[in-house]
Amino acid sequence: MLFNSISFICIFLPVTLLFFFFFGRLHQRAAMTWLCVASLVFYSWLGTDYLLLLVISIIFNYSVGYALARFSSRERLTFWLLFCGVSANLLALVYYKYLFDLTGWFHQQNLLPISAFGSAILPLGISFFTFTQIGFLVDRRAGVTKANNFVEYVLFVTFFPHLIAGPILHHREIMPQFLRTETYRFDINNFTVGVSIFIVGLCKKVLVADRFSGFVAAGFAQPHDLSRPAAWCAVLSYFIQLYFDFSGYSEMALGLAKMFNVTFPANFDSPYKAPNVIEFWQRWHMSLTRYVTLYVYNPIALSITRRRYAKGKPANAAALRTLDGFAMIVAVPTMITMTLIGVWHGSGLQFLIFGLLHGFYLCVAHGWKAIRPKKKPAIRPAWVQYITDFPSILLTCAAVVLGQVFFRAHSVRDAMAMLGDMTIWPTAPGAATHAVSALTQGQVQNLMMIALALLWVWTMPNTLQFFASENPALVKSRAQKPLISIIWRPTPVFGFALGLVLLYSFLSVTGTTEFLYFRF
Numbered sequence: 001m002l003f004n005s006i007s008f009i010c011i012f013l014p015v016t017l018l019f020f021f022f023f024g025r026l027h028q029r030a031a032m033t034w035l036c037v038a039s040l041v042f043y044s045w046l047g048t049d050y051l052l053l054l055v056i057s058i059i060f061n062y063s064v065g066y067a068l069a070r071f072s073s074r075e076r077l078t079f080w081l082l083f084c085g086v087s088a089n090l091l092a093l094v095y096y097k098y099l100f101d102l103t104g105w106f107h108q109q110n111l112l113p114i115s116a117f118g119s120a121i122l123p124l125g126i127s128f129f130t131f132t133q134i135g136f137l138v139d140r141r142a143g144v145t146k147a148n149n150f151v152e153y154v155l156f157v158t159f160f161p162h163l164i165a166g167p168i169l170h171h172r173e174i175m176p177q178f179l180r181t182e183t184y185r186f187d188i189n190n191f192t193v194g195v196s197i198f199i200v201g202l203c204k205k206v207l208v209a210d211r212f213s214g215f216v217a218a219g220f221a222q223p224h225d226l227s228r229p230a231a232w233c234a235v236l237s238y239f240i241q242l243y244f245d246f247s248g249y250s251e252m253a254l255g256l257a258k259m260f261n262v263t264f265p266a267n268f269d270s271p272y273k274a275p276n277v278i279e280f281w282q283r284w285h286m287s288l289t290r291y292v293t294l295y296v297y298n299p300i301a302l303s304i305t306r307r308r309y310a311k312g313k314p315a316n317a318a319a320l321r322t323l324d325g326f327a328m329i330v331a332v333p334t335m336i337t338m339t340l341i342g343v344w345h346g347s348g349l350q351f352l353i354f355g356l357l358h359g360f361y362l363c364v365a366h367g368w369k370a371i372r373p374k375k376k377p378a379i380r381p382a383w384v385q386y387i388t389d390f391p392s393i394l395l396t397c398a399a400v401v402l403g404q405v406f407f408r409a410h411s412v413r414d415a416m417a418m419l420g421d422m423t424i425w426p427t428a429p430g431a432a433t434h435a436v437s438a439l440t441q442g443q444v445q446n447l448m449m450i451a452l453a454l455l456w457v458w459t460m461p462n463t464l465q466f467f468a469s470e471n472p473a474l475v476k477s478r479a480q481k482p483l484i485s486i487i488w489r490p491t492p493v494f495g496f497a498l499g500l501v502l503l504y505s506f507l508s509v510t511g512t513t514e515f516l517y518f519r520f
Helices: 006-026 028-044 051-070 075-108 126-142 150-158 171-178 188-221 228-259 277-283 286-310 323-345 349-371 382-408 412-422 431-435 441-459 492-508
Strands: none
Touching: 006 028, 006 228, 028 051, 028 150, 051 075, 051 126, 051 150, 075 126, 126 150, 126 171, 126 286, 150 171, 188 228, 188 412, 188 441, 188 492, 228 382, 228 412, 228 441, 277 286, 277 349, 277 382, 286 323, 323 349, 349 382, 349 412, 382 412
């Protein structure tokens, strides 16, 4: 089931909310059980093929978590329990997400017989519910989460606003909210704020992201023979589509959780206004960035730092200004982490290149940060600061666009062809003549839509800023102050405006399209 479908908005969501608060008046456990059942129905709506996989994954990880709590005083045993639990989760992820593509590649290289490979449909949300449960196991062994009963654990994993495409939740942040009595009492303010956030996200998905999908699909379907304007239209359309699609989903998830009196972590915070790639990743897919930083980057960096100290080598700020110190303390953990982020998104070589590109970007940004003179930040008006930062923002966006070509292309060959179409050299027979063709009327309209979308992105407040007075997420926005400052208020004017947006979005739902992150 999709958040932007008529069946979800008109049937599933109202029924789920109604019975959640009805059962909440009777008993919290009954409300939790109802929400678990509803979430499993939500997951299986598009097909029950992998519902059993989700159930087995939940039972297995709950059992490992229970054992970690039961034997918490036996460090060696809990280490091996954690190792086996994490390994089993990763093996399942590798099997469904990578094994068949890899064996297919080996077959193409004549390294495996044809009978050695097959195919499998990627289960919806497997990356997200797998990462969520791995984080739970790690935190359980560290003692930062308490042992809960089975129903509470099922709810933590399956709560439908995050089940398919995140955000990646942490048990210690979410479950205490479900243990509060007030969570099960209808709150008109939280409901109003949640509906408003949901409408903004629906608008971004239906009215903006989906309008660019045709340009993107057509361009990336035939990247070897595009004119230069057509190539740029396709790439910039994807730049906008991905932003508004993922932003829309993240905000719809925030809004849905708020309707149930639950506050999610932020997952999106104006990444296209970031003045460098470091801040871009702090604002894009924020829950994934936090996850890999906590469970991948930090352990690697800490291990390297300890080894350097053991060898008598420095690991302070001065060491970062040396080639050896920077390479070991920053570059190695950064490249490993970004490589994993790249292959997490898909099994193709183009995803590996995407991760390596962003790892390189981050190393350059951290290197510049280490050697440049430290200046006290000046206090300036928002528009002055924005003008000062804008060249850096454009450079960051250009680097992101390059990475997104590999992210969206079907192969490295297609990505290189698209980059060739965008630049001065031809990549296919006849491409030289196509490259100099004039803009068509459709391309002019497409570029105007892109310009309007960028105007929205670069000047308007994001959702965290727009609803800042209502604490829509567990953290506040770190983005710059918007050039156009608007703050949500529960007034008839805002209500009427959002009502019109909802009506227009609702009428625009002609064919429900999946969110781009549903298949990762």
